[in-house]
Amino acid sequence: EIMKLLDYKKHRGKLERSFHGGTFTGNPISMVAGTATIKELESRHVHLQLNRIGEYMIKSLEKVAEQSxxxxxxxxxxxxxxxxxxxxxxVNARISYLERWNEEVYPLLHKRMLLEGIVYVSEHMAHFFLSISHDKSHVEKLVNVFSKFIDSLERALKSG
Known part of the structure; x- marks a missing residue:
């Protein structure tokens, strides 16, 4: 089993074992808490709920993109x-950088989203990570702001 490679008692030599580091590595309380969290998430089907709202967001954003x-x-x-x-x-991070048609759009979208109370990690990459606290109304707000941003961007690019 792959986890046996982490057993430093059996594999004393550096080249014999795998290295794994982290803030809470090997902490039994962290392991118990993590296991309890996973069980709770699974029992409430949280991943299914997150995936449903995520798929709704993807389809809604795709609709705006297709209309543009x-x-x-x-x-x-x-x-x-x-x-x-x-x-x-x-299809990968490299293409997402190489195929950009305008670098200035990303910070503009980020600023517009911030002004509307929508926060995401980087002004250089429009990536969103939903949590269980997000619902359909949050997605609809984001899609609405994105749609208005695209409309104003198209007008600005058209007018030169």
């Missing part, structure tokens, strides 16, 4: 979603 005349792509799975202003739909 700009090359905009939405990627994601479950509760992890990305918006890309790229010439083609990215």
């Amino acid at each position: 005349k700009l090359p905009i792509h939405v990627t994601g799975t479950g509760s992890i979603i990305g918006i890309h202003f790229t010439r083609r739909k990215p």
Whole structure:
């Protein structure tokens, strides 16, 4: 079993064992708490709920992107979603950078979202990570703000 490679008592030599570090590595209380959390999440089907709201968000953002005349792509799975202003739909992080048609759009979208009370990690990458506290109303607000942003972006690009 792969976990046996982490047993430093059986594998004393550095080249014999796998290294795994972390803040709470080997802490039995952290392990018990983590296991209890996973059981609670599974019993309440939290992952299914997150995936449903995520899929709703992906489809809603894709609809806005399809209605736009700009090359905009939405990627994601479950509760992890990305918006890309790229010439083609990215299949990896490298493509998502190489195929960008405008670097300035990302910070503009980030600022617009912040002004509307929507926060995400980086102004250089429009990635969203949903949590169990998000519901359909949060997604609808984000999609509405995104749609208005795209409308204003199209007008600005058209006017030169």
